[in-house]
């Protein structure tokens with residue numbers, strides 16, 4: 001049984017690997033080994049692999065790995081569904097579904113303000129305390145799950161990319177859906193490569209557009225210009241770009257990650273990156289030259305993912 005969820009000793013909560021990754025880069029989690037198995041009365045040590053990697057791709061997607069022995073009652077050990085997940089789904093929606101059964105991720109466009117709040121930051125964990133914490137975790141579980149809804153909620157394009165990679169490699173991608181504001185879309189068709197499409201034929205609904213892009217430093221931020229372009233119906237080429245302001249980066253809880261990724265791109269002689277943005281492309285006319293171009297509005301850094309290399313699996 002793959003481990004979708006582990007218990008973090010540092011934040012005293014159940015989290016998935018994507019959230020662990022965000023918590024690591026926002027400074028809430030500092031030790032990739034400070035996790036234990038989510039199973040009942042189980043203390044098997046768990047490591048969140050690749051949590052400290054700034055990049056992600058088929059080889060370095062963050063995931064939980066178990067070391068040590070499971071407890072006898074542990075559901076993972078006994079290959080039965082986790083009790084905590086049943087409790088959680090009964091609490092939250094009245095529907096019974098576990099992480100394993102759930103094939104729909106909900107993409108929530110605005111993170112709850114409580115997302116980065118943790119109850120008490122726990123710096124050092126000793127063996128003695130562990131038992132108490134395990135009792136504590138089951139009592140607080142439903143509360144936590146309702147607050148954060150980790151089971152299938154996704155708050156960033158980066159996480160969607162990471163899940164896409166994971167579902168692709170476990171071959172479940174065809175049966176995975178993503179739900180946005182009540183509409184479900186197959187994962188595979190939620191991504192659109194920027195590649196000389198006719199702008200008018202693009203769907204009205206927002207999607208994740210992606211591709212290689214030039215990333216140039218400007219006065220107050222970075223201009224990101226896709227290498228490939230769209231076309232209008234006359235076949236005229238329309239450059240596609242968006243802007244990441246320093247202001248936006250400064251306000252972002254995981255700015256350390258963004259800064260590290262962009263810095264490693266900026267150090268290249270021709271700064272280019274592999275970029276994802278969620279949105280709807282909008283046609284704009286430049287006042288000065290009256291030339292047309294296409295722009296994405298970016299209000300929230302969760303809606304963009306910037307990588308040095310393409311994290312996407314190679315299609316055969």
Ligand SMILES: [Zn+2]
Nearest residue numbers: 037039042074
């Ligand atoms: Zn276990």
